[in-house]
Amino acid sequence: MESHMSHFGELIKDWRKNRGFSQMELAFESNISSKHISFLETGRSQPSREMIIRLSNSLNIPLNERNILFSAAGFAEAYQRSDINQPEMKAVRDALSIMLNNHLPYPAVVFDWDWNIMMENQSYQQITQFLREQQPDFPDTTNILEILFDYNGARPFIENWDEVASFILQRLHREKIMFQDRRSDRLEKLLEYPDIPKSWQTISFVEQSRPMVNVIINLGQLKLNLFSTLATFGTAIDITMEELMIEQYFPLDEVTKNFFLS
Structure with a gap:
């Protein structure tokens, strides 16, 4: 004892x-x-x-x-980790589907703690499919970070990629400190990209003060200007539920708004 x-x-x-x-x-x-x-x-x-x-x-x-x-402390564990596809998680899947579909016509996606896509709405799928069609060597992955950082993925289409990538890496730095049990080398692999600045290698207290970052997607003759919000299950009693993130995108200008409404 x-x-x-x-x-x-x-x-x-x-x-x-x-x-x-x-x-x-x-x-x-x-x-x-x-x-x-x-x-x-x-x-x-x-x-x-x-x-x-x-x-x-x-x-x-x-x-x-x-x-x-x-x-x-000598007690049995209190919380379990459930597979989101298990029958007992149907209510969670249904709730997520409602959130995703209610956000249409704008993009929304659900991903786990390691940024693997779990669910997405039709608008998010259409944007991803468009990028795949433009990139013959588009990465065969459902991981958001791998798609974002890969030159054959979404990276060439993100006009403010440096700003977005820096913001995300800082978030990964903070998560590594906050969630000590998570075993992933995702951050280390991203930092191995040859053009990653030294200032991105460590946590920045300046970046921490930024509440959000805009994403500008350049589709050639059209630019989509978006910002996103992140939501979680605030009263989760299951580890999987707690680790799910729901990201919803919103238009920042009339051009972007009309693109999704058309």
């Missing part, structure tokens, strides 16, 4: 520091004493399941990482 307590304490301390909280700040957010936080971190106190949930909520810890905390 003592080794469990010690391991949990080390993990929760790492999360507290990762989120930039002092023991007093975490205690205030969790409505417990800072002394109790200290005892939990040093292994002098054993956390209850309720305490793990309370601290996880205060630190905004992802569900998969919470399972690690439960195991470290």
Whole structure:
């Protein structure tokens, strides 16, 4: 039991520091004493399941990482990862389909934590299909990042590619810090592209202050000027649900709006 307590304490301390909280700040957010936080971190106190949930909520810890905390404290894992195609996930798929279709005629897509496309609406499919027809060696992948960064993919059509790519790489840098359990070399592979500037290799606090970035798609005689919003399942109790992202695109000018309405 003592080794469990010690391991949990080390993990929760790492999360507290990762989120930039002092023991007093975490205690205030969790409505417990800072002394109790200290005892939990040093292994002098054993956390209850309720305490793990309370601290996880205060630190905004992802569900998969919470399972690690439960195991470290000697408890069974609390959250499962379901295949989105399983029958019990039908309600989730139906909800996503409604969101995608309700966003028509504008593009919308659902992707997982590693940027693999899970679902897309007709408008998003049509744009992707157009790009495929223009590029004979279009990458055989459903990963958004691989399509975006590949010279044979969407990259030549993104007029402000540098701006978009830099913004996305900064997001990947932040996600690598925030979601420590995720095992992916996606960021490292993207940074290996020969023309990636050194300033993109590390996290930038200037980029973090930007709420969004526009995307300008150059289709030759027509330019589409778009911005997008990202949404998640805020009350997810399944790891797969929590990791899904819904991206919806909106027109920024009348030309773009009329293109999709026509």
